[in-house]
Amino acid sequence: MIPQSPLSPLIKARSQTFKAFYATIRSLRNNTSPVDPQADVAPPSDNDFILSILRANPSLRDTRSYLASFGISPKKPQAKPPTQTPELIIPPPPLPKTSSHTKIDATEHALTPSPVIHSILNPIYRRTSLVKLQGPFTDVQLDSITKGLVYLGKLGLVSVIVVETDDRHKGDLDERARIIDEVMRVVTSLEKQGARTRPVMGAVARLGPKPGSAADSNSDPSFIPPETHAYPQDLTPIRSSLRAGEIPVVAPFALDSFCRSVRVDANDLIAGLACSMTEAAALENSSREENEDGSTDPDAVDLTPLRLMIINRHGGIPSYARSGYPHLLINLNQEYEHILETFDRRWKSTHPTALSDLALARTCLTYMPSTSSAIMVSHKSPSSMIGNLITNKPAVSSSLPHALLQGNSKLTPHTPTLLRRGLPVQVIRSVADIDKTKMTALLEQSFRRVLDQDAFYKRLEATLDFVIIVGDYAGTAIVTNEPSPSSSQPISYLDKFAVLPSHQGDGTVDFLWVALHDESYGLGHPFAANPNGGKGGVGEGRDLVWRSRSNNPVNKWYFERSTGHLRMGDWVLFWSDGEKRLKIEQGRRGSDGLSFIEDWEHGRLGEWAGVITKIPSAWK
Incomplete structure (x- = not known):
């Protein structure tokens, strides 16, 4: 009572x-549990694909959001063609006598197609993610990463991978050969996991900001536009590989003013691709025609980047509030300058690319849809990418009480950082x-x-x-x-x-x-x-x-x-x-x-x- x-x-x-x-x-x-620093280093087993989905523990809202992006696209109602002869109408079988509410429910149920048949006839809608592989990685680490990317492809998120290595200085005589070798290593690792791939060694972007975009639509005076740009025809290698069901692995090359292919920083290339792919997708979506039956092209892949994934060896951006453990969720609109000001100089040796990757995420998310997000993740946490895809949330909520965060076994030096435009x-x-x-x-x-x-x-x-x-x-x-x-x-x-x-x-x-x-x-x-x-x-x-x-x-x-x-x-x-x-x-x-x-x-x-x-x- x-x-x-x-x-x-x-x-x-x-x-x-x-x-x-x-x-x-x-x-x-004081309820802290020991954390295995080697967790997720070895490639997960086949069952880990299902386990990773279960570990994500998506809510009903998360599931609806995922289906809205990757689920069956609704069809437009088709007008019936005019006929010269009247249609033969077969009345449905009579329903049992019951209340009017039951009759309506039963009629709706009879007219609703089986969801299983519907899903078979309408394949999952594929979306695109930009992935930066910040190597070098060992073969075991690379296999763990590529298996995670293959899992994402099964869920509808197709990766466009740009390779970067930190073990060679730019300008070395063999830097081009080194980059090509690294691209082929990634291709080999992906194919070992059963994926179809395509190495893209040619330049898919051009040096310099896009002509006419100097003013840029961004009102922030501190915002710097990408150092590369691409036209829709430059993206043909990426577009064709995606339509063929292949994962493009892109070398960080761009054309200079003399049409020479030169090495560029992967961040510059990715930022240019984020802008160019979004613009190209908008043009394609406006001109794309549906099939005669009203369904979309099953081979179509939306070029608009839905995610930016930065996969490195050190994980997310360290936070002073967590004694160097990573930020969980960053509101770039509000926290960008604050993070720069509070970044400890000692972290530059342990997280050498953290600030440059932070700037990359800020630039890319400026062009990507407001629902998009970026994630900085260590090679030790490949399963976190699946959880982020399904829930679009950090591994641990940043709004939880700090007592719970301090005792949470999920919070480790390799916990991913999720970034949003905010x-x-x-x-x-x-x-x-x-x-x-x-x-x-x-x-x-x-x-x-x-x-x-x-x-x-x-x-x-x-x-x-x-x-x-x-x-x-x-x-x-x-x-x-x-x-x-x-x-x-x-x-x-x-x-x-x-x-x-x-x-x-x-x-x-x-x-x-x-x-x-x-x-x-x-x-x-x-x-x-x-x-x-x-x-x-x-x-x-x-x-x-x-x-x-x-x-x-x-x-x-x-x-x-x-x-x-x-x-x-x-x-x-x-x-x-x-x-x-x-x-x-x-x-x-x-x-x-x-x-x-x-x-x-x-x-x-x-x-x-x-x-x-x-x-x-x-x-x-």
Whole structure:
């Protein structure tokens, strides 16, 4: 039976019950498991293809997103040709007498073709990824990488590989022969895995920015356009190999002004290909005709790069916030300059190409679709590429509590870094600075309810602490100060957390929650000093409290990001403890660690429940 009073669960609670509230995070602070540094070095077995898919653990939204990119493309309805004789109409067999609702369902079921037959008659739509192989690799390492790329091809992502080696300086007499040998090594390794390949030794790009693109559509003055460009006819070797079901392995050569094939940096070639392939695909898609039956060409491959994969020997970009362990997810729009400023000089020896690859990802994602992403991955983690393809998410969510990240066995020096073009983040502290029209549209689309605007904004006038806005109101977090009956310090309450449906699954949710952490319960920690337009991590963290309907499907996500929760009838109360205060207390006690309930935490759940449940609804 659901208790009617929100305080009744607190009255009945015992010490063991209170322990469960705090066990979520604190029991995991020292729960570290050993990591095998040689994991994923040897080529995985055939069964690893299926296991890699299972390990990705895609959600329903992830699956829908994957099918939207690689699944069956919908057919346009065909108009029936006019006939001179009337058609013979055979009525369907009579349905059993039942309710009208059942009749409709049965009729729809009878008219729906078998999904198995439908999938056989409509092959998976193939998309393209640009892959940089930053060698040199041993034969074992290369076989592990190429097997992962072959697996991606089975899932619909076809690789365009550009080879680069760091063991020879540019300008060496034998650099061309060395590059050609490395291309053939990659080709041989791919064919060993059963793939069809084509080495592309001729130049597929030309030196210099594309004529007429000096101004560039990018408004960022620090953005540098690619040093190479290509016209649609230059991409013929890549296009023809993809249509033939082959993986093109491209040597980093380009034509100079004298039509000589010269060695160029692989980053310059890849950036030029990202721009040129996107433009060429737009032209092809606009002129492509469908087959007579309305289906698309089964041999067609969309040249638009959906992914950029940078495969190297050291993994992702090291982060000061994780003691040199890699960044998990990067919002390039917001964090690019910050990463350059916080990059430790010592990392230049262990991660020599990290910053140049960061710039490459930024350039490529500028031209690629907004849904695209880049991943920097070590040769030791080839299975991570499959997980990224299916979910388009980092191996470990960047918005998880740091206690969980520190004890997560997936977080290693070779954990991949996922990069997105991202959106700007800003923090405002006045209701007058809110665009109420855009905010209302965001909240109503996200919650699918009608906002009581007058009452909602009037309440914010009296209680607003701050508002985080991602992009042009693509997402928001609204935090208010609620009066505390026992303390002069108000309760920090997460009133609204919303993301537009069109931006769910593109990293906006994680970017928003990280910014929320940096402005509330994470204040005072070095890893909260991110460029969100707020306090820059300076200050004292406060406990953050929020509520959610007990049947809200988002609660699973909240459970993972909160310190604890309390069920109150139709509601669930969540909270995240101020991290700095707990960290200081933990340091004082040393090996004794934190107790499940600290002295200052007694009675706060009852106080929070009494205040939070009285907050009026914002909806009509």
